[in-house]
Amino acid sequence: MSTRILDVENLRMYYKTKEGYVKAVDNVSFKIEKGDFLGIAGESASGKTSLAMTILKLLPPNAEIKSGRILIDGIDITNMKESELRDIRWTKISLVPQGSMNALNPVFTIGGQIVEGIVEHKIMSKKDAWKRAEELLELVGIDKARVKSYPHELSGGMKQRVAIAMALSNNPDVVLLDEPTTALDVIVQANIMNLLRDLQAKLKMTMILITHDLSIIADLCNKVIIYYAGKIAEMGDSLSVYTKPLHPYTQGLLASFPNIRAKRQKLSYIPGTPPNLVNPPKGCRFHPRCPFAFERCRIEEPQLREIEPGHFVACHLY
Numbered sequence: 001m002s003t004r005i006l007d008v009e010n011l012r013m014y015y016k017t018k019e020g021y022v023k024a025v026d027n028v029s030f031k032i033e034k035g036d037f038l039g040i041a042g043e044s045a046s047g048k049t050s051l052a053m054t055i056l057k058l059l060p061p062n063a064e065i066k067s068g069r070i071l072i073d074g075i076d077i078t079n080m081k082e083s084e085l086r087d088i089r090w091t092k093i094s095l096v097p098q099g100s101m102n103a104l105n106p107v108f109t110i111g112g113q114i115v116e117g118i119v120e121h122k123i124m125s126k127k128d129a130w131k132r133a134e135e136l137l138e139l140v141g142i143d144k145a146r147v148k149s150y151p152h153e154l155s156g157g158m159k160q161r162v163a164i165a166m167a168l169s170n171n172p173d174v175v176l177l178d179e180p181t182t183a184l185d186v187i188v189q190a191n192i193m194n195l196l197r198d199l200q201a202k203l204k205m206t207m208i209l210i211t212h213d214l215s216i217i218a219d220l221c222n223k224v225i226i227y228y229a230g231k232i233a234e235m236g237d238s239l240s241v242y243t244k245p246l247h248p249y250t251q252g253l254l255a256s257f258p259n260i261r262a263k264r265q266k267l268s269y270i271p272g273t274p275p276n277l278v279n280p281p282k283g284c285r286f287h288p289r290c291p292f293a294f295e296r297c298r299i300e301e302p303q304l305r306e307i308e309p310g311h312f313v314a315c316h317l318y
Contacts, residue, residue: 003034004074005173005206006055006093011068013054020278024050026230028068029304032208032223034173037200039209039217039238041253042227045274048210049098051227052178055208056095057085073173090117094167096160098179098210103163104151110137110162111147117169136165140195157188161195168199178210196220214257218242226250229275229285232304236311246313248290284316292317 013025024047032038040048053059055070057077069078072092077085089095097103105113111133118129134144140161151159160180167175177196181189197220200207209221217224217238224241226234226249234247245251252270272289275281281288287297296316304314 004031005034005036005072006032006208007069007071008055009069009071011051011054011070012066013050013059014064014066015050015060016062016064017278022277023230023280024277025054026277028230028232030225030232030235032206034206035204036223037207037209037221038223038225039211039221040225040227041211041214041217042233043253043270043274044212046227047230047277048212048227049178050230052095052176052208052210056089056093056176058095087121090167090172091121091123091170092172093174093176094170094172096163096167096175096177096180098182103166104159106151109148109150110154111149114162114166114169117166121170123170132169133165136168137162139168139199140165141191155188156184157191160184160188160192164192164195164199168203174206174208176208176210179212180209181211181213181216193219214253226253229280230277231285232312232314233286234311234313234315235304236308240308240311244311246307246311246318247286247315248292248317249286252289284314 008028008030011025011028014021014023028051040051042048054065065078069076072088075092077088104110111130114133114136115126115129118124118132119126124132134147137144137147142158142161154162181192184192193216199205209217211217221238224236224238225232226247228249234241234245234250241250242254245254255268256270258267270289275285283299284297284302287293290297302314302316304312306312307318
């Protein structure tokens with residue numbers, strides 16, 4: 001019996017603008033198994049959040065899925081209507097959004113907001129949903145007495161924990177976390193990371209973490225996707241990608257991360273900026289910034305290929 005929980009096939013999602021189509025998700029394919037913790041990393045404006053919102057089909061009016069399929073636990077949600085998707089979201093796949101401060105409604109108690117999502121999906125009665133809300137708060141390390149608290153009565157870290165509790169409320173197959181530690185100080189960030197690690201181990205959950213912080217992925221995730229300009233540059237298990245990075249972009253990202261144990265030296269960086277996705281470069285999208293680019297890189301787009309078992313890269317060097 002297959003344990004595959006999410007299958008993204010040749011997915012293309014473009015934003016329609018006055019300047020043209022922004023190719024934020026451009027022929028992306030990957031699979032994850034039940035219990036995986038996948039990290040998706042890349043610079044700002046690389047399209048990571050667009051990929052996440054496409055998987056959830058939480059897209060603005062100017063977004064169009066051009067091709068491909070999204071299968072969650074074998075269910076194809078690509079062409080589902082919004083009324084059908086309401087039964088999928090929070091039960092099959094849920095979201096911990098970036099910025100918990102804005103994710104919670106300030107005029108309702110945190111318990112009430114958790115209960116609403118449970119009752120809406122007819123999982124249990126309202127009375128039982130309140131008990132479930134208390135259990136969820138305790139699960140994420142918050143006193144159940146806080147169930148009647150309002151968001152403004154909680155710290156930033158506690159609000160983030162509430163957002164995680166809401167995402168867990170209906171026992172989804174996949175939890176997608178979009179920059180869950182943004183705007184939190186390093187101590188609170190470490191606490192949230194420890195919480196995610198404990199939840200994943202305790203509940204055997206499948207999680208997808210969107211972040212630009214490579215250290216978080218190294219600490220939490222067993223698989224990683226390096227995402228650049230709407231495409232997958234490299235993909236594989238975290239240990240392989242971190243210890244033997246193949247794509248020049250991955251190498252640049254890892255080299256620009258400070259090593260506190262190494263001798264003090266000038267920090268490395270990747271020159272330039274991510275391309276305009278309305279009119280991306282021909283060939284490899286990274287070639288204008290790549291120190292190893294040659295003529296083929298400028299005219300032919302590299303395809304994602306398996307170089308070692310489970311380790312994929314889109315680069316003409318291999």
